[in-house]
Amino acid sequence: MADFLAELSHPVRIQIPVRWGDMDAFQHVNNTVYFRYFESARIAYFEEMGIIEEELKIGPILAKTNCTFVAPLRFPDEVICTASVVEVMRDRFRMEYHAYSVERQQIAAKGGGLVVSYDYRTNTKVDLPAHWVSGIERLEKR
Numbered sequence: 001m002a003d004f005l006a007e008l009s010h011p012v013r014i015q016i017p018v019r020w021g022d023m024d025a026f027q028h029v030n031n032t033v034y035f036r037y038f039e040s041a042r043i044a045y046f047e048e049m050g051i052i053e054e055e056l057k058i059g060p061i062l063a064k065t066n067c068t069f070v071a072p073l074r075f076p077d078e079v080i081c082t083a084s085v086v087e088v089m090r091d092r093f094r095m096e097y098h099a100y101s102v103e104r105q106q107i108a109a110k111g112g113g114l115v116v117s118y119d120y121r122t123n124t125k126v127d128l129p130a131h132w133v134s135g136i137e138r139l140e141k142r
Helices: 002-006 031-049 130-140
Strands: 012-017 058-069 078-088 092-101 106-119
Touching: 012 031, 031 058, 031 078, 031 092, 031 106, 031 130, 078 130
Parallel strands: none
Antiparallel strands: 012 078, 058 106, 078 092, 092 106
């Protein structure tokens, strides 16, 4: 298992149990569940960046997301879901996610998301706050 974990290159990783109820009639994890895995990894990344705040004025908003399914997941298993920011722009950043099967020690899905800096008071996008950029740089070791 140590070799498998060493290959996970994204700076944020979480481990999530596959639940019986995550499976569909074909006995594999339903495709919608992968987006929940990615969401959990994205929020863990935001927490590591320090942008989850009580009073939300400027915050992240997901503009786009995608998933490529590589191998099925089944119960019982655990998923290691990783997240990374792969591109930073003026008012948004692009994330990448991977979902790995612990049981099979292989990738199950790859995904991505486009996250926009959003002012919830004016309902408009805004430039990325400086502390967001520095949080990303710290996590990505740039």
